[in-house]
Structures are given as C-alpha cells and as structure tokens.
Amino acid sequence: MSTDGPKKSLSASHDRISRRKLLASMGVAGVSLALGASLVQDSRHGGAGEEGGGVSMGSTIQKLTLQSLREDASLQEDSIVSTFGCFRAGDGGAATYAIVRADEPEDGGSVISLMNGLQAHLLPTHSINYKLFGAVGDGENDDGVQIKKAHDYANKAGLPVDNRSGEFWIKDTHLITIQTDVQWGMTKFHIDESYNTASPRFQVIGSNKSIPVKLDADAKAALLAKL
Numbered sequence: 001m002s003t004d005g006p007k008k009s010l011s012a013s014h015d016r017i018s019r020r021k022l023l024a025s026m027g028v029a030g031v032s033l034a035l036g037a038s039l040v041q042d043s044r045h046g047g048a049g050e051e052g053g054g055v056s057m058g059s060t061i062q063k064l065t066l067q068s069l070r071e072d073a074s075l076q077e078d079s080i081v082s083t084f085g086c087f088r089a090g091d092g093g094a095a096t097y098a099i100v101r102a103d104e105p106e107d108g109g110s111v112i113s114l115m116n117g118l119q120a121h122l123l124p125t126h127s128i129n130y131k132l133f134g135a136v137g138d139g140e141n142d143d144g145v146q147i148k149k150a151h152d153y154a155n156k157a158g159l160p161v162d163n164r165s166g167e168f169w170i171k172d173t174h175l176i177t178i179q180t181d182v183q184w185g186m187t188k189f190h191i192d193e194s195y196n197t198a199s200p201r202f203q204v205i206g207s208n209k210s211i212p213v214k215l216d217a218d219a220k221a222a223l224l225a226k227l
Contacts, residue, residue, distance in 0.1 A: 062091050066112070066134075069097070071183045073115045077101050081120060086131050092166070093131035099100035107149045109133030110157075128154045137168050139190070144173025144201065155179040155207075163187055174199040179207050 061081045063069045065088060069081055079099040086093025086222060097112070097120035106113045109132050110122040122132075128150050135146040154161050155177060164185025170176075172195040191201060215223065 025151060064144060066093060066095075068111065069120060070114060071128075075099050075114060075214070076116060077118060080123075085133055087136070092129055092130055092163075093134075094169045095132055099122055107133070107153060109149060112152045124157075125159070127160045128157075129161065130166065130168060131163075135168055137165075137166055139169050142167065142171040142173055143168040144170035148173055151176055151178055151180075169187045169199055171195050174201055175214060176202045178202060185215040 015199055059077070060193045061072075062079055063072070063083045064085065066083050068131055069075075077099055080096065081099060082094070082096045084094050085091040099114070099118055100121055100122070101117055103117075103120045104111050104119060104121075106119075107129075112120040114120055130150050131142065131149050133146040133150040133153070135141075135143040135150070137143060147170065151161060153159075158180060158182040160183065161178075162183045164183055165185065165187060167188045169190045169192065170209070171192040174197060
C-alpha cells in the first residue's frame, strides 16, 4: 500500500505552518531584509523565494487602505501587504500584514478576515494606535469598541499604545484595560455620560494579581505622610 499521498499532504501542511510562524516572528524589517531587492509591488509580477525546500516569502503588495485590502480577491497566501492607512492614506492606520490561510477570531486590527478563506495577520510592530484597529472618530461610531480591542492586543503582545493625536467618541464601552505604556499626547476623548455605569471606561491594572498588604499603625502613618 502506497503512503506517498498522505506524506506529501502532511509535508505541505507543515510548510504552510512554518511559513506562517516565520512571517509572524520576523517583523516588518525582517521580512523586508529577507526579500531584499527582489521585492515587487504586485503579486501578478512574481515573488521572492528560495529553492531546495526553503521558505517562500511570496510578494509585497501595496494598498492605499485596509478597505481596499479587504476587497482584493486576487490576494494569495504567503503574500506581504502594506497599507497606507485604515480609511484613507495617512490617517495613522498604516500597517504591514502577512496573508495566511487561517480562521482565527477577527479583531479588526491584528487579524482581519479576507476573501477566499484568507486572513491578514498583523506583522510585529513597535507600538499600537487606535486607527490601526479601525477607530473612526466621526462622532457617530462608538470608538471605544476599537480602542478596547487595541489595548487588548497591546496587553497580550506586551506593546505600548502610542496614539498622540485625534478625537475619539466613547459611548457604551467600559472596562478598557490598560496594562502597557500609553502615550496619548493631544488625543481627545469625548465620553457619552448617558451610558455611564458603575464600571469605569478605562482601568489601569497590573499584569500580576494583587496581594493584600498589612500595615501596622506606624507604617500607615508613614505612608500617609508621604502621600
């Protein structure tokens, strides 16, 4: 009985997983260095790769916005796609993604579902901002939804949130958890108080569990004096 078929299938699956892990770990700079001068601007013009069982890096594609990335039915697995913005070029939502075949939960920023069973996975970056996760800032959208997702991803990845400008409207969103460094600069938040509850909009908590601290009367007095 021949076992060539299953072995080939397993090998192909392993190659896809290896490529996905490699792309996710290298980051934007690493992928660019690996591709080098052979990068092209459209997948129809070929790609860069390595023969002899090496990792195929696909090609680099440039898109103006995240929306145009979502609408491109010609994208192929293992491509690298760079965008110039989320809703429009230069709006702060520029990012670089690896195109993979996966079905991970979409969060609008680090994992974005595309056509043909593909997903765009955010390549490692130095910091996160709210436009990267689709915050609109038009006074109608509840930007708290996207802001919360941005912080959730930043907390999980151990990345700072660097969002130094823009206006955002937070409506019925609560418990936006902050566990990493944040730079807000001139950012403005408009809070719709008609949605207020006992839960705060933002909460700053440590990544470790809290522990009880017992102080005697003298220690309490010393602590209060310093405050």
